[in-house]
Amino acid sequence: MIQSYRLQPASFYQETPKELVILSIIAQSFFQPFSLEDNLLVILTALTSGAGIGFNRAMLFLSEGEKLKATMWLGPRSPEEAEAIWAMLSSPGIGYAEIVEHNQELINRFMPELQPRLRTLEYNLDEEDLKLPALAARNREIVHVKEASSEPLVDARFLDFLQVDEFLCLPLIARNEIMGEIVVDNAITRAPITSRDIELASLCSLLAGNYIHTTRLYKKVLEMEKLAALGEMAAFISHQLRNPIVAIGGFTRQLINQPCDREKCQRNLKIIQDEIKHLEDIIYRMSHFLRIKVKELVPIDYRPILLSIKERPDIRTKAVNKEIVVSLPENNSLILCDPVYFEEAIINLVDNALDVTPPGGRVYIRASQRNKKWVTIVIKDQGPGLDEKSQEKMFSPFFSTKESGLGLGLLFVRRVMENCGGKIEVRSKPGRGTMFRLYFQARERGPS
Amino acid sequence: MKRILLVEDDRNLSLLYQEELSREGYEVSTAFDTDSALELMRTKSFDLIITDIRMPGKDGIELISSIMGMRKDIPIIINTAYQSYKGDFMTWAADAYLIKSSSLDELKAKIKELLGE
Secondary structure (H helix, E strand, O other): OOOOOOOOOOOOOOOOOHHHHHHHHHHHHHOOOOOHHHHHHHHHHHHHOOOOOOOOEEEEEEEEOOEEEEEEEEOOOOHHHHHHHHHHHOOOOOOHHHHHHHHHHHHHHHHHHHHHHHOOOEEEOOOOOOOEOHHHHHHOOOEEEOOHHHOOOEOHHHHHHHOOOOEEEEEEEEOOEEEEEEEEEOOOOOOOOOHHHHHHHHHHHHHHHHHHHHHHHHHHHHHHHHHHHHHHHHHHHHHHHHHHHHHHHHHHHHHHHOOOOHHHHHHHHHHHHHHHHHHHHHHHHHHHHHOOOOOOOEEEOHHHHHHHHOOOHHHHHHOOOOEEEEEOOOOOOEEEEOHHHHHHHHHHHHHHHHHHOOOOOEEEEEEEEOOOOEEEEEEEOOOOOOOHHHHHHOOOOOOOOOOOOOOOHHHHHHHHHHHOOOEEEEEEOOOOOEEEEEEEEEEOOOOO | OOEEEEEOOOHHHHHHHHHHHHHOOOEEEEEOOHHHHHHHHHHOOOOEEEEOOOOOOOOHHHHHHHHHHOOOOOOEEEEEOOOHHHHOHHHHHOOEEEEOOOOOHHHHHHHHHHOOO
């Protein structure tokens, strides 16, 4: 017998401890590709929903530098609204996903109106006579406030906003850094906040704090990766351009400063001309390879294109004393790609393959229909193969084993494959040659 | 006559340096990659080595470690287009780190200094 369960349980046994329920709700959302805000909303939901801890309302503050800013407020605004929401939420078949969805809708509906008012709740954590709720975050302690109106440590503006006499401040801390704060209350039911509530709420704040921290770290890492890639590119471009420029400058200086006979003058000028051509070439290739945009995928007949490659003059020149062996499948399915990019990608790989294959060797181009979904094209050389270190680097921009290589060719091929919804595989071993296998989406040829 | 080994994969630059340094009165041998540079070092002795860093095959840093492994006490000048390798601690083993420039004055001055001329 087989019984199936939902990956994410919609309801729990009555006797399941609340801690587990809350952890489960939050864990479920953390594994989803939700945004930071969505996940924080889930935590606010765990704090406020009946199945969670059941506070009436929750307000979220996020830290921004030395500031603590109110950013989200979840909860009914009146007893009538509360009744309507709670009735809806207690109807059978409503799981957490639905509650979160409902809350999201609520937030979307009220935030435009609420936002300007929330924005007035902003605290400077450096301030000397900082009051609650922000003081709780600065002191890194959970604060339970009762009889708030007679408590001088509570910010009057905040109280005016909340209109409640009892509330709980939950600082969100990660690695001793203040990430934010959540303030919860029972403004509608007036139920007293119990020590059990505080225990459960602290679990939520712990998770929220660390979640915000992780998200912020991740953002920083992404930025750093971008900067690193940019730095690598700048270094590479400056190197690529510097060599020709130094040669042009150096030989020009010779022409100006040193006596030279006609022959040497001519030679220098020829070098200068070549290097300028080289610079042009670099600029062309850079802009060409880095700017790939497949506008529309079309079914293309790849077979004539593969057959024509070995007839190209540039390939023929390279293939002297080498053989290009093309084999094609019997059936005549089509592949999805951009015809121009497709041809350029294949030429790129064949060109590489010819570069490394010794005289007398062969380069194979082999297309086959793997199954209904994929057509593969294999390009294999009889070159020296690549060690692991080179294989790891082969798709990174600016990695090249060739003297004049820009290190953009394979990156170009991979981008084309990604743009065409396909993929690229590499097999290589020192002494055994290198094989690239390209997977293209197959299309049946319609009746012509 | 002092002997210089020049390791530079760019043919035109190699020619430029060779001509300019010969004019200064040095005997210049050229290698286009690390392996042939090491080959030359086995058969000939040099007073100074000038090398680029990023080259096809083994790079200049590998060349420097190989030379250190040979326990040869030859001054090494890194002459490269890359500023970024200055932070690589292996380049500290070199006696000078120069950024390629169309004026060879700095390179020539450094050679003189390292050869104690």
